Amino acid sequence: MKFFQKMTNRGKKMKKEMSFWVAIIPLVVMIIVMGITVVGLKQGPHIPLIVGTTTAALVAWRSGFKWSEIEEAMYKGIRLALPAVVIIILVGLTIGAWIGGGIVATMIYYGLKIITPSLFLVSITLICAIVSLAIGSSWSTMGTIGVAGMGIGLSMGIPAPMIAGAVISGAYFGDKMSPLSDTTNLSAGLTNTDLFVHIRHMFYTTVPGLLIALGVYAFLGKDFGKNGLDTADIEQTMGALQDNFVISPFLLLIPLLVIILVAKKVPAIPALIIGISLGFASQVFIQGGSFAEAVQALQSGFVIDSGNEMVDNLFNRGGLESMMYTVSMTIVAMTFGGVLENTGMLEAIVKQILKLAKTAKTLVASTVVSCFATNATCSEQYISIVIPSRMYAKAYQEQGLHSKNLSRALEDGGTLTSVFIPWNTCGVFILGTLGVHTFEYAPYAVLNFVVPILSIIYALTGFSITKLTSEEKLALEQQEEAAVNQ
Template sequence: MNNNTPKIPFAMAMLPIILMVGAMLVTIVIFEGSPHIPLAFGTTVAALVAWKHGYKWQQIEDSIYSGIKLALPAVVIIMLVGVAIGAWIGGGIVASMIYYGLQILSPSLFLVSITLICAVVSIAIGSSWSTMGTIGIAGMGIGISMGIPAPMVAGAVISGSYFGDKLSPLSDTTNLAAGLTGTDLFEHIKHMLYTTIPGLLIALAVYWYLGLSFGASASEFENIATTMAILQDNFVISPWLLLIPVFVIVLVTRKVPALPALIVGISLGFLSQVFIQGGSVADAVKALQAGFSIETGNEMVDGLFNRGGLESMMYTVSMTIVAMTLGGVLENTGMLKAIVAKILSKSRSAKSLIPTTIASCFMTNATCSEQYISVVVPSRMFAGAYKERGLHSKNLSRALEDGGTLTSVFIPWNTCGVFILATLGVHALEYAPYAVLNFAVPLLSILFALTGFSIVKLNSSEQVAAGADDVTTTTTSTEEPGMMQKAGH
């Protein structure tokens, strides 16, 4: 915004958020509806507030479109993941992953195992979404077949996926947080180890404890054997099919962009359904569009495999677009800036600055519905405050990831929350208690800030250099929309 842009006071900036949250509670809790209309209502109120304070309708409309434009990369990935799920189920890839997973994984250690597997894959490819859309889908099938509740399995998948995403040098959010704060990438990753490693250990301990309830009883063995028999009856199960997800993962590790890698995976799944599973081309095309369809007589198996396809993602796509209209208005009319500035004015010390940053990131996730905005906006708002208090930029970059990247999964209408619902089939309110790493790390970050543990301060020469870098930081912040548009989860 320039100096001539109308400024909206804090109280009026909060009005759309308060009314939206109220409408959301009534719609979801009482009416058991979806978040779409409350989000659209919030956008309407925000537009009226902006218009009342001097914004022209064209400016408001441009803000809406800029918010939608920001979400387009995520929308494309969401649609392709839906197509990939249909292709991989139809091609027998998911069935083979579940079949062999049931052979080698034990129920009692499954939650621990799937967390570690997702963590390793996510570190390798740098993407939580790609990990959940491949390994996560198979993990859901294996866990549910073992009698483990879906929310628990989803929580473990999410914890592992976000652990790897957070610490991978290939991760977009990791590079974004480091770049926007002017922090060396590997210094940023090293500093995140203080909160992320303990967070993972806490998560693994919780999953180990929860797993004690799922011992290999006779009934569970019977369920597993039944599931494996049904898979063999309805799919061609082959270890060669496992090479397809491995090949896609290798492509991403070799820095092939997510979209081409997904298209390769979809193509291989399509060919597998036609030439390995013996399906017709028409059925394979239908699986891409409307999802795979099967009737085995087993409700659990049918529920696992009757899914996927482009159409299955339209709920998610529409929610993402509607949510980003609200985020666009709040961000581009300065309402979000007014709210963050008010919060910042209450932070008087270094100890309170990091908790304030984390809370602001979470609030941005809830209001703007996109984890990239939760990293970008607070980085711009809080950079000066960290310098004034003599704190190294890696404290800010870590707080941005601890409070922004990780908490995005807890907001049902955030792009991450809607993606997980569409991919893993579990609502944010259901898996939230089990996504242990995602809430343990922000809490540890706040605890460390209050105690001073792992908080790095600038020495005198670094403070001088930080002051000289102000111009560079300002230049970088003007480029952030382009950075976000190119990024993928």
């Protein structure tokens, strides 16, 4: 108790403006602990973020902030993340419902049918894109379809780095564009951007990136596949899907309906609830599952024992509980960001960066580069979204830029570039899963380096950069005023 009384008394001192060198202390500490924990100890990013938050709190206290003010700074950060937390929870429910309802199985089944020997690299990219789009997870896609694709491609004499690059490009396209993806929801939520507005804005960079990647893979793969394609693994997987699910093209109407709702600008929460309800009904009335099994799929995820390892790995997932890692990471990260932002540390850091980014064009480009730098220093793609989102939010508003520009830049520079850092969790996962080192597959992960380049080019030319309307500026000002008065 005496300790906290001392901290409170300490806070009575006059608060002073943070200097850049003081403000970066928590970041430096967090980065060092992150490297030791994630790279050295192979653990998650939560504890390093808590250490960073503790360091930031101590720095703020030493700078004259009361402990009650520091706590309120933490809570403000958490409140900003609450919309994203709600969406992430609904995403977990959607994954469980769609797997249990056979919707994901149907999408994968018809996706596997498009494989052709002469365009294997193109085919595996598209299949991974479809699967990742359906389940919202690049890691699960790479760990299942990607592993199978590696075996099939190697049997055709295609170099492993090429196959890995195609798998990564497809998996990250689907992950980036899926409303079920945690990073997509995180980017939208932390920037206070409507989920589907965010996804639509990413079309400008991500779809051209995919088309360029497919063109490169068509060129690289034209000389492969002459020995024919061993379809035994594919047929076995498709057989397992048919044995365990009712496969019907009519089930594709459910994701199609969600897409239509998105096109009609229905808000994310009701659109996802409709998708969840239809998936739940499909599991009970089409797949023949019990109500208890359907509820279990929503709570703890779908459970299957098909005898096919790839199918089991892909479909044993989903549910509310599967999202608790992401939810807890979001809350801890926003606690850290809340202290940095509301005690002036973030402002001191951003001031130095904005000396180089004085215009809207250079601001977006700086965001992309900052996200890549965060991936390299913090070894975690989630952090590459969280920290820059809070660093640049106010600057975008001051430049009159819509928040969807920031959310897109976070994904272009953060989500996609994580695969190029060998010590990043994504690079480590890919090496362990696909068996190819980062530096080997990097030249062939075309989508992942083309999209950030396009994003920077768009920023410098002004193409697809959206300004705030006068009504939107007024609404933001009213929100800020309301927040201050809370």
